[in-house]
Amino acid sequence: MSVDFDSYRQTGLKELRSFSDELVLALRYPFERISRVALTLGVGVVTFYFLILFAQPQGLMTVLRNPEFITLTWLEQMFMINFTTIYHESVLIVAINGIYAILTGVAITNMIAQLRMMQVGSVANVGGILPGLFAAGCASCGPGLYAIFGITGAMSVLPFQQSLLRFGGIALFLVFLGLSGDPRSCSID
């Protein structure tokens, strides 16, 4: 009995160590070269901007239905209105958005690296990558979609002002990055 337990424990610890090693590699890769850092931060900044802009999804829908409202001034002012509102509510939420944005940058950079190393002709490979590219490109379209489908009300009853889901999202991001590991390791034996 105890032998089995020790065996399971050893296996579990080994898996955990392997996972954490892979996660470190996945997180390290985008910061090893200036070009990768630029790409990661660039994607991160764009993601952060859209995350904040989508804080009022129906506000965005309003101007998308009436494109004459969209100006650089509007984009700047809407961002500031949303940012200051969220900041006033909780600095932590701003920080979570920032972390999420950077993780999106990491995922995109790693994905591009994998794309460059893989046989793109493989349907399975592309099928695995495209959803990620789509989702990351529209990383915060969730509220807008929820609003369209009228299910945002359900989210409002979630505890901690949806903070639980925010943390969950970041945790899930880290899990999958850890499972993916170093993007270079899969192409060359």
Place this chain on the structure above:
Amino acid sequence: MKFEAQSSTRRAVLSGTSTALIGILAGCLSGDTDKTQATTDPATGGGTGRPGSDATTTDSSGTYVQTAEQTGPTVPNDEDKEPEEPLSPPFRVGSGTTGYDIALDNNPVISATDDPAVDIYMWTDYQCRFCRKFEGNGLGYLVANDVREKVARIVMLNYPHKGGNSMTAAVMAKCLWEQVKDDDPQLFWEWHHTVFNNQQLPEQSWSSRSSLLQYARNINGIDAPSLDQCMQANRTDHEETIRAEKQRGMDEGIKETPGFVIYHRDSEATSPPLMAAQPYTTFETQIYQLRNNA
């Protein structure tokens, strides 16, 4: 060297799926929520330009006239008046029904004239964080530039959707407006402003009935016992009125607060539903379009 197709595929699927899943979850990162659905989306005209710019002037009737090539609005800018600090909008007691079919008798109206060119119907919820934000931003610009200039009036309507305390606050607002509208309508603004200033997360003690009453007690001139009595005696009637107000907003396509519809009285043209704490530039563009397409 050997390409490990299987491993590669697995990693790609993992990576792609992960980002897709997180992308969906990201929707929760900064979303404000709403519990309603609605339908219509009235069309609008398509003119551009901004009132008061170099490219425009006004004729004798006060209508904006294009005089040169116009560009898209870039407001607030130097030509727009800054919001008052602290904001103290002028109130008028309305009567009858507007051309947009909204009864004015029981609703606070921010106006400096009885005959503005434009009505702005504003649906809010006292527990909505972006409604509070709008009070400190866009509303100030609207009052300084359009209400004070007698171009527009703002009709304040209720759209409680953040929980039970939202309805309680809306009912108290109705009771308070009834009490103070004839003698000192500014008392309503003081209470209204105080409620937003005390805003925290929805459904917490700051928005309870006792807290809302306490804000009233702290303002000289408000008869808090009478307000309490109104809450007990007239709550059902006021709730019915408020539900009708909200339903009207939903019928117009308002799905999120703050929500707005701008109505041009001469042409009877309306804007599309404007939702969220929009910057002043959105209102200025729409008001200008409605007035020039009339």
